Amino acid sequence: MSIQQKATTNAVSDGGALLRALFDAIPGRAAFLDVELRYRYVNREFLASLGATEDCVLGKFVEEVLGPEAGASYRAAMPGLVAGKPQHLRRTIEEDGARRSLEEELKPFAPGGAMQGVVCVAHHVAEPEECETTHAEWLESHKAREAIHSAVVDSALDCIVVIDAQGHVVEFNPAAAATFGYSREEAIGKTVAELIVPPEMRASHDAGLARFRSGGPSSVIGKRVELEAMCANGSRIPIELAITAVGSGPSALFTAHLRDLRPTREAQAQIERQREALYQSEKLAALGSLLAGVAHELNNPLSIVIGQALMLREAAQAHAILDKQFEEFADRGTKIETAANRCARIVKIFLAMARQREAERGRVEIPELVERVLELLSYGLRTAGIEVTKDIPADLPPLLADSDQLHQVLLNLVVNAKQALEAQPAPRRIAIVARAEPSTQKLEILISDNGPGVPDAIRNRIFDPFFTTKPQGVGTGIGLAVSRGLIEAHGGSLILEPQQPGVGAVFVVTLPIEATETAVVATDSAPSQPATRQRRALIVDDEVEIAGLLAEILRRLAFDCEIATSGEQAKQALAEKAVDLILCDIRMPNGDGPALYDWLGVEHPPMTNRIAFVTGDILGPAADRFIVRSGCPVVEKPFAPEEIRQVVDLLCDETGA
Structure with missing residues (x-):
């Protein structure tokens, strides 16, 4: 080996590790040859192109590896390489069954001044035809990417706005045009600041752009922020903004994804309203359960007051024939009875509103229904200084x-009118007008006020569930929606009439007039005539005063009465002696009314046709189902003696007692 060869070998050996790393990182077919053009190192791509291993290449001349033609080209280039000038060679090779052009760059390796070897890197070069094909493929690929980009941007649900480093809009997708009110043609080329940035935020926006162009940090890029944006008409909308930067400096582009937060915030507000409505519903449900107990506690003493007042009046009137001083007692008894009856009606109205039962349709008299509504609201209307006028023909x-449902609708409409008038100066008026249209078989009820009316902007929304203009805690926004649903379930309609000058809101309830059966009820208040034998009655009630009042009423009807304070006591009394009639409370300790009825069905079946229930709390669905199942007469507390007489006549007529 010559001195020069030894130097080359030593150089390769000393820097072998570094040379290997460098060569493997070079893209293309790289090789290192000594000055005699023997291969000393080749990279992986070189070996892969030949399909050979290092053992087949290293130490061999160019001619042995690449062929005579390549060897001749390399040797012809050596003088230039020795002079320190890189050489470029081009040759044609057979590869993958096709002829390809290969361009090779040869550079001298001379770390100490004298050339110690040659570095060769070869690359594939496309032919003109191949270049044209490649260019066509690139164009097709570019068009495909443009089509995909356009499809993605145009169909995006969010607004996409692209601006350059100076803030000019270069892309404005359809969602952005729909949200902000600018067409794409109007937006392109204008600064984003003048389009959608509110005036008070423009200085901060421009400063941020300038800071980014100069290489400074950005406070919004890569983050999600919520702020206000401006539309073409000057209105402000809440948006969520995310900005991505492509490039830096003066050539940077910024892609902004903007999401209109109005639907999200409206949905959140809707959820809050629904949550509040649910909370109110739960409170009403709890109030309904509480009302059952309260009604029971109120109805029992009210029954006693009404019954005793009525009997006091009757007794006083009987004695007044002989002694005029008893007329005053009769008048006082009448006043007590009237006041107690009013309390009883209010309790019954609350019970009807709170009942959890299916709709039950029956005969409804509109004048009476309106009176019940106004009686319930009389105190609030009077203290608010509201005058109520009625135009309701008696012959409607x-x-x-369903009386309870219509009561709920009219109550809600009058309450709404009352609340609309509370902030109005006097005079405050509510008018209730009812009229029948025989030609259409429709009945209309108009409830109007002289308040501010309903603004045009929300007239088409007032029947939407959970929509309300009332302050927090005053309304839930479900009253009108529920009312319309109840009226439509009756085959009618509930509408708000167009606004008229000088008139507030006018709601019109329209209901179909259907044929009703008139129930024939005995109204003869004369006491039943005593039968030829003494009749016996069993009174079952845990309230001793109520039981005593019922016994007194029945004794006037020629009954011998026995009192039991529970269902178990009633069973014992019936085991000892038969009775002709049973008046029983529904809810009692130690055996309630339904349990006693079921026991009678087994032990004394005929008595199931001689029992009536007197109760003050027909509220829950269980009690309703029992009443429907049994088919027994029911008298609700507080009651009048006349109601007890009618039930006695009904049961005695049916049983022949």
Whole structure:
């Protein structure tokens, strides 16, 4: 080996590790040859192109590896390489069954001044035809990418706005045009600041752009922020903004994804309203359960007051024939009875509103229904200084409807009118007008006020569930929606009439007039005639005063009465002696009314046709189902003696007692 060869070998050996790392990192076919053009190192791509291993290449001349033609080209280039000038060679090779052009760059390796070897890197070069094909493929690929880009941007649900480093808009997708009110043609070329950035934020926006162009940090890029944006009409909308930067400095582009937060915030507000409505519903449900107990506690003493007042009046009137001083007692008894009856009606109205049962349609008299509504609201209307006028003919045809549901609708409409008038100066008026249209078989109820009316902007939304203009805690936004649903379930309609000058809101309830059956109820208040034998009655009630009042009423009807304070006591009394009639409370300790009825069905079946229930709390669905199942007469507390007489006549007529 010559001195020069030894130097080359030593150089390669000393820097072998570094040379290997460098060569493997070079893209293309790289090789290192000594000055005699023997291969000393080749990279992986070189070996892969030949399909050979290092053992087949290293130490061999160019001619042995690449062929005579390549060897001749390399040797012809050596003088130039020795002079320190890189050489470029081009040759044609057979590869993968096709002829390809290969361009090789040869550079001298001379770390100490004298050339110690040659570094060769070869690259594939496309032919003109191949270049044209490649260019066509690139164009097709570019068009495909453009089409995909356009499809993605144009169909994006969010607004996409692209601006350059100076803030000019270069892309404005359809969602952005729909949200902000600018067409794409109007937006392109203008600064984003003048389009959608509110005036008070423009200085901060421009400063941020300038800071980014100069290489400074950005406070919004790569983050999600919520702020306000401006539309073409000057209105402000809440948006969520995310900005991505492509490039830096004066050539940077910024892609902004903007999401209109109005639907999200409206949905959040809707959820809050629904949550509040649910909370109110739960409170009403709890109030309904509480009302059952309260009604029971109120109805029992009210029954006693009404019954005793009525009997006091009757007794005083009987004695007044002989002694005029008893007329005053009769008048006082009448006043007590009237006041107690009013309390009883209010309790019954609350019970009807709180009942959890299916709709039950029956004969409904509109004048009576309106009176019940106004009686319930009389105190609030009077203290608010509201005058209520009625134009309701007494001969209006009755409706076949659910009385409780219609009561709820009219109550809600009057309450809404009252609340609309509370902030108005006097005079404050509510008018209730009812009229029948025989030609259409419709009955209309108009409830109007002289308040501010309903603004045009929200007239088409007032029947939407959970929509309300009332302050927090005053309304839930479900009253009108529920009312319309109840009226439509009756085959009618509930509308708000167009606004008229000088008139507030006018709501019109329209209901169909259907044929109703008139129930024939005995109204003869004369006491039943005593039978030829003494009749016996069993009174079952845990309230001793109520039981005593019922016994006194029945004794006037020629009954011998026995009192039991529970279902178990009633069973013992029936085991000892038969009775002709049973008046029983529904809810009692130690055996309630339904349990006693079921026991009678097994032990004394005929008595199931001689029992009536007197109760003050027909509220829950269980009690309703029992009443429907048994088919027994029911008298609700507080009651009048006349109601007890009618039940006695009904049961005695049916059983022949």
